[in-house]
Amino acid sequence: MAFSQLTLPEHWLYPFIELVNERTGIRIREQDYNEFARKIGQRMAKLRIPRPEDYYAYLTGLGEQSCQEWQELTIMLTNVESYFFRDHGQFQLLEQVLLPRLIAAKRRERQLRIWSAGCSTGEEPYSLAILLRQLLAHEQGWEYEVLGTDLNPVVLERAREGYYPQWSLRSLSPIIQQQYFQPCGEGFQLDARIRKMVRFESFNLAKPMDRQIAIAQIDLIVCRNVFIYFSPDAITAALVTFQQALAPHGYLMTGHAELYGQDLTAFQSHLFPESVIYQQRDRHLAHSPAPLPLPAISEPRLRPMTPVVLPVATPPTTPPPSLADLLTEAEFCLQQKNYQRSRQKIEAVLAQDRRNFAAHLLKAQLEANAGEYQAAIATCQQALKIEPLSIAIYYLMAQIAEEQGDNEGAKQLFKKIIYLEPTAILAYYELSQLYDQEGNPSRGQKMRQTALALLQQLPPQSRVDQRLNLTVGDLIEQIDPANLLSE
Numbered sequence: 001m002a003f004s005q006l007t008l009p010e011h012w013l014y015p016f017i018e019l020v021n022e023r024t025g026i027r028i029r030e031q032d033y034n035e036f037a038r039k040i041g042q043r044m045a046k047l048r049i050p051r052p053e054d055y056y057a058y059l060t061g062l063g064e065q066s067c068q069e070w071q072e073l074t075i076m077l078t079n080v081e082s083y084f085f086r087d088h089g090q091f092q093l094l095e096q097v098l099l100p101r102l103i104a105a106k107r108r109e110r111q112l113r114i115w116s117a118g119c120s121t122g123e124e125p126y127s128l129a130i131l132l133r134q135l136l137a138h139e140q141g142w143e144y145e146v147l148g149t150d151l152n153p154v155v156l157e158r159a160r161e162g163y164y165p166q167w168s169l170r171s172l173s174p175i176i177q178q179q180y181f182q183p184c185g186e187g188f189q190l191d192a193r194i195r196k197m198v199r200f201e202s203f204n205l206a207k208p209m210d211r212q213i214a215i216a217q218i219d220l221i222v223c224r225n226v227f228i229y230f231s232p233d234a235i236t237a238a239l240v241t242f243q244q245a246l247a248p249h250g251y252l253m254t255g256h257a258e259l260y261g262q263d264l265t266a267f268q269s270h271l272f273p274e275s276v277i278y279q280q281r282d283r284h285l286a287h288s289p290a291p292l293p294l295p296a297i298s299e300p301r302l303r304p305m306t307p308v309v310l311p312v313a314t315p316p317t318t319p320p321p322s323l324a325d326l327l328t329e330a331e332f333c334l335q336q337k338n339y340q341r342s343r344q345k346i347e348a349v350l351a352q353d354r355r356n357f358a359a360h361l362l363k364a365q366l367e368a369n370a371g372e373y374q375a376a377i378a379t380c381q382q383a384l385k386i387e388p389l390s391i392a393i394y395y396l397m398a399q400i401a402e403e404q405g406d407n408e409g410a411k412q413l414f415k416k417i418i419y420l421e422p423t424a425i426l427a428y429y430e431l432s433q434l435y436d437q438e439g440n441p442s443r444g445q446k447m448r449q450t451a452l453a454l455l456q457q458l459p460p461q462s463r464v465d466q467r468l469n470l471t472v473g474d475l476i477e478q479i480d481p482a483n484l485l486s487e
């Protein structure tokens with residue numbers, strides 16, 4: 001067999017899946033088995049190792065070449081998509097509540113330690129550094145360290161360079177962009193003052209017992225969009241590391257619903273409308289400082305923000321089921337198409353918090369999935385009263401309009417999305433389809449070309465949209481670049 005055609009025999013699939021999970025924490029999902037087998041075959045072909053058992057031995061060997069190969073393989077298996085100030089809500093919470101609280105608590109020591117775990121190319125730790133710099137602009141004598149770690153040395157190298165394409169800056173306010181980024185070639189160079197605030201190190205979250213750098217007394221750990229790729233056991237291992245690394249008062253922020261189904265007895269969760277935040281339970285109770293005065297929500301510094309609602313008070317010893325848990329369950333049930341149970345959970349959240357945006361969004365999704373379009377639109381409209389600029393709501397409304405055959409309405413909604421987010425690839429793509437359908441192929445083509453130009457700035461393996469399981473490469477293929485070029 002030619003090396004270029006190597007594939008993995010089925011009985012070797014599971015041993016490799018297990019090995020990858022054991023070494024990296026990454027869980028290969030069933031729908032990705034073929035792709036995984038293809039990637040393993042690709043590495044074997046590259047190394048000219050025809051037999052899976054030999055490649056397995058190569059990977060499990062102790063030498064430098066095994067380390068090197070793990071680097072190559074993890075690059076192929078990980079999604080490294082990131083951008084500055086990813087998730088406005090969470091950054092709003094950081095800016096307006098969590099960091100001000102930490103600053104107040106540490107005013108005497110004047111030291112802050114922040115860890116961005118699974119930091120990819122650095123956008124997340126650098127965003128945290130920018131926030132810190134903004135918040136401490138008028139204070140003297142603070143020492144702060146922002147640590148960015150990742151499994152993948154290639155992304156860490158790129159992070160240290162601090163050079164980014166426009167795409168990574170898509171969520172930045174123009175003011176921050178102007179303040180901290182210099183146009184350079186086709187992209188932007190991050191200001192050296194911010195780069196100096198962040199230290200990048202290699203750290204494998206799935207292997208806490210390996211000899212790695214010591215990380216302790218961290219005031220804030222941010223680990224987002226990492227656990228979605230992990231097996232439950234790997235998440236458990238990482239949580240133990242976080243628990244040990246956190247200072248007694250320290251906060252842990254993960255991506256939404258990323259800890260669903262995990263044993264969180266070691267942590268106390270605090271629900272904010274923007275995110276759930278965790279603190280260590282025992283040490284927190286044992287050493288908890290006097291409750292911090294809650295900061296007044298001031299005028300937004302970085303971008304317009306909706307006011308932050310303060311956390312629901314929970315008795316420390318027996319916390320009642322939180323709204324976040326209810327929402328996570330509702331989302332899970334929705335994915336499982338268990339609409340009745342999902343609806344119950346959503347209603348339970350809304351009974352406690354009438355203006356809960358996430359609950360409205362889920363409710364509208366549920367209603368749309370169940371074909372209750374009028375109800376879904378009414379819920380979307382209520383949600384827009386809470387978050388008037390929510391692109392997720394406009395996407396949903398556009399989908400409903402399409403389902404109902406209202407192409408004109410759908411077009412207006414996609415245009416609105418582009419107005420709110422000029423790099424909204426999916427909106428361009430959807431518009432191209434609608435223009436084609438209405439017999440306006442040249443306009444459709446323009447939309448496709450814009451979508452393609454935006455896609456070509458992205459790594460092919462990254463996801464086009466967090467909510468969809470569609471990679472950049474897949475969408476480029478769908479758009480059919482050959483066809484585009486021929487016109």
Ligand SMILES: C[S@@+](CC[C@H](N)C(=O)[O-])C[C@H]1O[C@@H](n2cnc3c(N)ncnc32)[C@H](O)[C@@H]1O
Pocket residue numbers: 023024025026078079080081082083086117118119120121123124149150151152155203204205206207223224225226
């Ligand atoms: C999608 S990126 C998330 C980047 C950033 N946290 C964000 O939300 O924008 C996921 C990152 O997790 C890293 N990762 C995957 N497995 C890891 C592990 N076992 N230890 C540390 N990092 C890991 C990947 O290399 C990748 O850079």
